Amino acid sequence: MIEAHLAKLRFRHPVSDEEEQAIRAIVPPARHVARNTTVVHEGERLEASTLLLDGMMCRLKDLADGKRQITQIHVAGDFVDIHGFTLKRLEHEVMALTECKLSLVPHEEIRQLIERWPRLGRLYWFSTNLDASMNREWELSLGQRSAVERLAALLCEIHIRLGVVGKADGRFNLGMSQAQLADSLGMTAVHVNRTLRMLRDQRLLAYRRGEVEILDLEGLKAVAEFDDRYLYLNPDPL
Amino acid sequence: MIEAHLAKLRFRHPVSDEEEQAIRAIVPPARHVARNTTVVHEGERLEASTLLLDGMMCRLKDLADGKRQITQIHVAGDFVDIHGFTLKRLEHEVMALTECKLSLVPHEEIRQLIERWPRLGRLYWFSTNLDASMNREWELSLGQRSAVERLAALLCEIHIRLGVVGKADGRFNLGMSQAQLADSLGMTAVHVNRTLRMLRDQRLLAYRRGEVEILDLEGLKAVAEFDDRYLYLNPDPL
DNA sequence: CGTACCCTTGACCGTACTCAAACAGGGTGG
DNA sequence: CCACCCTGTTTGAGTACGGTCAAGGGTACG
Numbered sequence: 001m002i003e004a005h006l007a008k009l010r011f012r013h014p015v016s017d018e019e020e021q022a023i024r025a026i027v028p029p030a031r032h033v034a035r036n037t038t039v040v041h042e043g044e045r046l047e048a049s050t051l052l053l054d055g056m057m058c059r060l061k062d063l064a065d066g067k068r069q070i071t072q073i074h075v076a077g078d079f080v081d082i083h084g085f086t087l088k089r090l091e092h093e094v095m096a097l098t099e100c101k102l103s104l105v106p107h108e109e110i111r112q113l114i115e116r117w118p119r120l121g122r123l124y125w126f127s128t129n130l131d132a133s134m135n136r137e138w139e140l141s142l143g144q145r146s147a148v149e150r151l152a153a154l155l156c157e158i159h160i161r162l163g164v165v166g167k168a169d170g171r172f173n174l175g176m177s178q179a180q181l182a183d184s185l186g187m188t189a190v191h192v193n194r195t196l197r198m199l200r201d202q203r204l205l206a207y208r209r210g211e212v213e214i215l216d217l218e219g220l221k222a223v224a225e226f227d228d229r230y231l232y233l234n235p236d237p238l
Numbered sequence: 239m240i241e242a243h244l245a246k247l248r249f250r251h252p253v254s255d256e257e258e259q260a261i262r263a264i265v266p267p268a269r270h271v272a273r274n275t276t277v278v279h280e281g282e283r284l285e286a287s288t289l290l291l292d293g294m295m296c297r298l299k300d301l302a303d304g305k306r307q308i309t310q311i312h313v314a315g316d317f318v319d320i321h322g323f324t325l326k327r328l329e330h331e332v333m334a335l336t337e338c339k340l341s342l343v344p345h346e347e348i349r350q351l352i353e354r355w356p357r358l359g360r361l362y363w364f365s366t367n368l369d370a371s372m373n374r375e376w377e378l379s380l381g382q383r384s385a386v387e388r389l390a391a392l393l394c395e396i397h398i399r400l401g402v403v404g405k406a407d408g409r410f411n412l413g414m415s416q417a418q419l420a421d422s423l424g425m426t427a428v429h430v431n432r433t434l435r436m437l438r439d440q441r442l443l444a445y446r447r448g449e450v451e452i453l454d455l456e457g458l459k460a461v462a463e464f465d466d467r468y469l470y471l472n473p474d475p476l
Numbered sequence: 477c478g479t480a481c482c483c484t485t486g487a488c489c490g491t492a493c494t495c496a497a498a499c500a501g502g503g504t505g506g
Numbered sequence: 507c508c509a510c511c512c513t514g515t516t517t518g519a520g521t522a523c524g525g526t527c528a529a530g531g532g533t534a535c536g
Contacts, residue, residue, distance in 0.1 A: 065463075067382040068382070071377045083367040088473060091470075125359075125366070128366060129324050130325075135374055136299060138377050139309045143424025144305040190485090191523090194524090225302055428493075433492095
């Protein structure tokens with residue numbers, strides 16, 4: 001099940017057989033976590049990072065008054081909190097949106113891996129920089145785009161990212177309630193509902209209890225004025 | 239003038255004399271750029287990264303309809319586009335907000351530096367992860383905070399970051415017009431103006447043509463419900 | 477079969493946007 | 507030195523997008 005992770009890496013940069021073996025050697029057996037489980041708590045000391053093998057997860061930040069922002073959504077193949085390798089404690093939570101299969105890779109193993117294989121170090125550095133690029137795109141969305149545009153953009157992004165690891169067939173389980181979508185998009189659950197209905201009325205997508213079906217990807221992209229360059233689908237060699 | 243950069247690194251992690259010398263050896267002489275100069279264009283191939291020695295810069299993303307989002311502000315000591323070391327092309331611009339002094343460090347030198355000094359590699363990885371943490375905090379602001387809260391939070395952040403490199407004395411030149419502030423905060427220039435007036439009327443700050451004077455830092459922090467944990471001012475050893 | 481959570485829709489409200497106009501200040505050229 | 511301009515700031519009046527409050531309905535699960 002580490003295949004999704006290798007697929008994500010290889011989609012952007014070549015990975016040699018030796019490098020693949022080195023990676024496989026440090027990934028312990030998978031474990032399962034239930035939907036809505038918090039896997040990493042804010043501020044807790046981390047000695048390992050979470051490789052998401054299957055399912056959907058998210059990072060989220062809480063505010064004192066109960067407001068919360070989901071800052072990123074993760075799909076299979078993502079090293080969900082590899083930034084914890086250097087930060088050691090995170091200022092946000094990591095939570096499972098669906099039932100997930102994951103593997104906890106010890107930081108000490110990562111350190112040895114990248115000292116032995118510096119190019120893999122750059123690849124994982126790249127992957128955190130890619131995450132940051134998505135954060136910047138979400139800033140753009142939250143700051144400048146309207147509710148429909150924001151929602152359409154989010155779904156386009158997830159669809160493409162699932163495609164990279166071979167899991168997009170026009171239909172996927174996002175695992176998010178409309179309230180959670182609202183927390184990602186900086187709007188209320190009520191308005192998410194109305195916005196979803198707009199997209200449904202335009203026959204662009206169907207949404208039912210976390211199950212997303214994309215009916216017209218091009219239409220969705222047009223609504224969002226979606227430009228996938230921020231996903232670095234064709235990066236320069238590293 | 240590389241002192242601000244070393245101060246930023248050393249504020250969070252120890253840097254040995256050898257490491258310092260290794261860094262100094264790859265930083266070429268400084269050059270000056272004028273206010274509002276675009277230093278890195280979107281999509282252009284990068285062979286070097288920009289070390290900001292003095293002044294203020296920002297990263298910004300443009301939308302087709304002319305809307306734009308400033309995704310990050312940089313202060314002296316920041317390696318403004320070190321993420322370009324792995325991404326090679328950026329999906330955003332980098333622009334000088336004030337007159338700036340900077341140095342362009344070739345990627346090939348960085349690669350050799352971190353292969354020779356793997357711990358410095360982790361320190362620079364940390365610094366991009368810190369940038370990403372600020373992006374997440376801005377997502378939180380843009381998604382969940384009101385206009386006043388957002389503005390207050392931004393100014394608290396800059397003040398603290400200037401303090402880290404020894405440049406905060408309650409007064410600093412942000413170099414941003416109210417329109418640029420608006421592009422950072424996801425609001426209009428008109429509303430930035432009204433919001434600034436609110437904070438001025440409460441005697442929390444003064445703002446005059448890019449010059450910020452913080453009159454009551456604690457008051458500002460209270461308005462923003464500011465929590466500096468996302469700035470990783472006391473990180474665990476690396 | 478009850479209960480809890482989520483979704484859905486309606487009516488009303490408020491924060492922030494839009495449009496518009498006046499003003500201030502710094503820089504340039506006549 | 508002054509006229510002019512350009513950019514940025516300030517304020518007002520009206521508007522709209524999205525929030526708030528509220529109530530009814532669906533669906534899964536114990």
